[in-house]
Amino acid sequence: MIDGVEDASAMDLDDQQLQIQALSEHENDYTDPFIKFIDYAKSILSPTFNDEDDEREPTSDAEEREREGPGWSWIASRVLKTCISYSSGVTSAILLSELSQAWNEQKNTNAPRKRPDCINQLKKKHKRAKLPSTVTIDTIYEKNFLSLNSVLEAVVVDTFVLPGTNINMITLGDFWSSNTIDLYLHRRYYDLVSPDNGILKKGREVFLTGCYLRSANEGSGYPRLLPTEYLVVLLDEEQDDDAMLLGAQFCTDSFSSISLGGATDGVSYSLYARIESIGPLEMLEKFGGTQRKQIRLVDNESFGMNFLLWGDQVVLANLFSVGSMLAIDRPFIASALENGAETCDGVCLEYGSATQLYLVPFVTQGEQVCLALTSNRLRGSRFGTASCPTQGPKASQLTLPCDSQGSVDYSNYPFQSFIINLHEKMTGISIYGVVTDIFQDQNAAKSVFNLRIQDLTGTICVKLYFSDSWSLGRLSLGHTVYVSGLTCSLTKNKCLEARWFENDPRTSLVNLSCLPAVLNSSCLHKQSYLADMSKQNTDTHVCRVWLDQIEHCHVNTRLAHATCGHFIKTTASGCVECEFCCCSCEMKTTRAFHLKITVADESSKVFAWCTGQTASELLQISPDEFYELPEEEQVIYPCSLENERYMIAIVNCSQQETIFKERVTAENDMIPWEITRAFKL
Incomplete structure (x- = not known):
């Protein structure tokens, strides 16, 4: 360490x-x-x-x-x-x-625009951070595109039934857009728009993802969102109606009360817990390469349980944030042992066909x-x-x-x-x-x-x-x-x-x-003289030089690890190993130069080393081409380059203390200067 x-x-x-x-x-x-x-x-x-x-x-x-x-x-x-x-x-x-x-594009995202009054009222107390994958409705209209991983942080502006049908629609707006867009509501949420006790009413905030866009050129006069199963209703604990809903429906059951037997007998659960962590995307070979995400939840009794998302469901995780409170109505109860998830009492939660989610976002x-x-x-x-x-x-x-x-x-x-x-x-x-x-x-x-x-x-x-x-x-x-x-x-x-x-x-x-554009851009570097460099200076210097003292030039080709560009070695057991990554890389090697050469300018001369693309640029030949040359041609080849002029980036690589001195010494041969980038003038 x-x-x-x-x-x-x-x-x-x-x-x-x-x-x-x-x-x-x-x-x-x-x-x-x-x-x-x-x-x-x-x-x-x-x-x-x-x-x-x-x-x-x-x-x-x-x-x-x-x-x-x-x-x-x-x-x-x-x-x-x-x-x-x-x-x-x-x-x-x-x-x-x-x-x-x-x-300007970023500022326009937050620019004040004319939007529905219900959104303006909510915006006054809107303090939570925007989710990473959030897109705006205005952006959907501008690009006429919406990816399945995108998140909409929306507000219900209106709900209606398409005339002559029983198809429910909701009109959505957001805090950053002047446009609204209509969504065909998925049938699993129809009970949420019932006139009597439906919660999806004007002014209700929702998160949704996994949406397909029906663009204007596909039949309708304007874009619409096709039904998505992945919708989360936002609740506000400071609002009386939402607080009553949470207290009446979600605060009776706890993780400790869940059992596989009860679920088998038809018992349904409504649970309320804090999102403690959101796991990485997993590809499970034992389940046929199926995708999975594990959301770790902790309830008010400090019991922990995993909420599993499978396959296409993993996009739901885009709607969650650590610290938020998640209310899960009618989750599917599964065996943790069968699903490879460790949690209390051998059970875990899944997003089932009847599951509905409510979220109190972390502010x-x-x-x-x-x-x-x-x-x-x-x-x-x-x-x-x-x-x-x-x-x-x-x-x-x-x-x-x-x-x-x-x-x-x-x-x-x-x-x-x-x-x-x-x-x-x-x-x-x-x-x-x-x-x-x-x-x-x-x-x-x-x-x-x-x-x-x-x-x-x-x-x-x-x-x-x-x-x-x-x-x-x-x-x-x-x-x-x-x-x-x-x-x-x-x-x-x-x-x-x-x-x-x-x-x-x-x-x-x-x-x-090693970034070519920095070397090629006068606004990002200041040209130095070789005499200005010192071993105490750790900056990257950009110099205009020519090749000098070619008779003392050392050109060698060695095998390097294609992934990291560092040289490889053959171990005592005959294995090919990267000296930098310390891993076997026999099938991932490329031939590279190990060049030691003198560069000069009007002020001084410096003996330096380089490898990779930089050495190829200085020698104006690829290492494979050089390797194929007869030995006598390899010897005389550098003589043709004397006095050729280049722009180079050069650094001090002789740092005082390193953990693996042997590896570093083998690469730079104790030469204190490395040319990291070059191009011919």
């Missing part, structure tokens, strides 16, 4: 101030062009404030975020997405255009957090800086959402997050820094890698959890990375640790040192 940094909240204030003062002294030297462009883009996208604006009370957290403009990580992520899309390079104008369009609470002193000091802020994290003007704090476990979401935090400011129970964190060590966790049951990242303020260990195996391409020491969607927690040894999950759609990891 790599030691993390101490919890910033527990750090002695004087020590923290000394570190910030030291950073401030080097503020003028902090000229990372990528970071400077993000700050510039933020100043362009964020509105200009005056004193009158500062005194105006915001109407909601969403509107406050719109007034502040996009968060730092939002801009960084979209800049890198654009760079990945435009590998040949981008300009400042291209990036600002893409950012402006994306931000995200806001938490006041200080705007980090480091961020303010290094970036400057219209909020000003306080002399102490617990003192200063009110504007030095910001309200961020937190979940049912008390973790605060920093995905919309306005400034760059520095390692010195990280502490436990933080989510949505983004880190920009340099890799100082990386290795696989041999004790983990699944594919887990430890990544040590260093920024201006400190170092932290990031645990990378992969769903199968390493999937991020080549990554090595000295490379500059941007990691988003991190969750921070304390280890058993009380060290701070960040976690990253590959299958979480909110996470990303981008290696800027």
Whole structure:
């Protein structure tokens, strides 16, 4: 385990101030062009404030975020997405255009529009966070498309019966759209629209998914939603009618009262429990490859039970959130042993043909957090800086959402997050820094890698959890990375640790040192001279160079693991093993260069090494083609390249301490500089 940094909240204030003062002294030297462009883009996208604006009370957290403009990580992520899309390079104008369009689209989602009065009344007290897969009705009309996994967070505007039929329809609106859309109601919910005691009335909120769209060009004059079984009715415990429904129907039965025998005898249950966790999607081979999701529920007696979703039902999980209360009317009672689910009394719940679901959503609470002193000091802020994290003007704090476990979401935090400011129970964190060590966790049951990242303020260990195996391409020491969607927690040894999950759609990891667009985009880098580099500098340098001293060039071809780009070795038993992933990879190898060469510019010369696509670009030949050349031609081939000019990205890979020194030494042969990307001029 790599030691993390101490919890910033527990750090002695004087020590923290000394570190910030030291950073401030080097503020003028902090000229990372990528970071400077993000700050510039933020100043362009964020509105200009005056004193009158500062005194105006915001109407909601969403509107406050719109007034502040996009968060730092939002801009960084979209800049890198654009760079990945435009590998040949981008300009400042291209990036600002893409950012402006994306931000305007996001703002339009929350823009006030004319909508039914019943929705306007509900919107005043609407505080819950939007579900991850939610789409708006306006978007359905614009794209004339709706995927089965999409979620509609809707409000019933009207209910009616199609003339001359017994088909029930409901008209739906939402909080973000001016349009409404009609839904053919599934017959399992017809009792909910009965005139006498039906709960699906005007103003009732519902979640639904698994919808097919009948577009306007399929017969009707406007789009409609076809019936879906996957609808959840929302209840509000503060409303008398809903509280009475919950008390009368769902608070009699408990998990401890359920039995297989009772279910077999026709006993029906109505249960009320909190969603404790939502399991991953499982593919069960013993059930013919059927999909399954397990929702862990806990009732008011602290009994736990699994609610299973099978096959197409798994989309229902898109409607749930941890911390919400779920009311289940007439669930199917099944044997936990037969279904491979462990729960009390050997039973579990399933979504049956008669089951109806009601939900009391978890409402995200806001938490006041200080705007980090480091961020303010290094970036400057219209909020000003306080002399102490617990003192200063009110504007030095910001309200961020937190979940049912008390973790605060920093995905919309306005400034760059520095390692010195990280502490436990933080989510949505983004880190920009340099890799100082990386290795696989041999004790983990699944594919887990430890990544040590260093920024201006400190170092932290990031645990990378992969769903199968390493999937991020080549990554090595000295490379500059941007990691988003991190969750921070304390280890058993009380060290701070960040976690990253590959299958979480909110996470990303981008290696800027190997990103072609960064090298090709003058707005994202500053050209350096080789003489400006030093072993103490951990930045990725972009230099214009030529190949020099070709007689001392060393060209070798070796087999590399195609997945991660690192070299492989043959063990004593004859197995082919990746030195990085520490796994057998005999069928996943590719030939790669291991090139050691001198590059020069007007200021100096540097002996460096490289591999992969970078070496192929410098040698202007593929490793397979080079390998097929006769030996004498291989020897003289580099001579034809002397004085050829290139633009390169070069990093310092001689970090002081690594866990697996033998692996690192075998790759770089103790050469302190790696060329991570190159293109011919």
